[in-house]
Amino acid sequence: MTDDDAAPSATLLSRAAQQLAVLADRQRAALLGGVLRLEEPTQGCTVPALAADQGTDLRTTARHLAALEAAGLVTVAAHRVRPRVQVLEETAGALLAALPVTALLAADPALGRLFRHGRLTGLPVLARVDERERLAALLVQLLPADRALTEGEVNAALAEVTDDVASVRRFLVEENRLTRSAGRDYRRVTP
Structure with a gap:
């Protein structure tokens, strides 16, 4: 896989960054909480009610x-406000779908139990040889197949799915999916 194969679009990343930046402001996060708390079914809540709830003036409330x-x-x-927090779930889902490992897991959904939000939760003790082989086959696809890689390049690719890159790199070597030359270059093994 290359970086361009499954990289999230600039639009998606921009939308996610905007949503996070807006919610990083405590007043805005509290205001959204107020909208959710004060919301009346089908009517939302009023801007003056929100301002009173937050203890701010109408101008500040309107700006946020x-x-x-x-x-x-x-x-x-x-002057009625309705929450749309489902867009956070939609953005998170779109970001997750854009991760390289998500596409790989589609081919072997049973391995999905080993991942959370696109991240390997740890190298579990896999009693079944076929599970170890399947996980190794999946993870090695994150590495380019056509060239020698430095340890840093392997680490950078594996860091997309795990914090423990050394253990995963070792796992791939032990499972004969990655070789290491005397010159310390790594190469992906394709059976």
């Missing part, structure tokens, strides 16, 4: 609501 609306987290119409 504008940022939340620009990020797609609320809609404001006729």
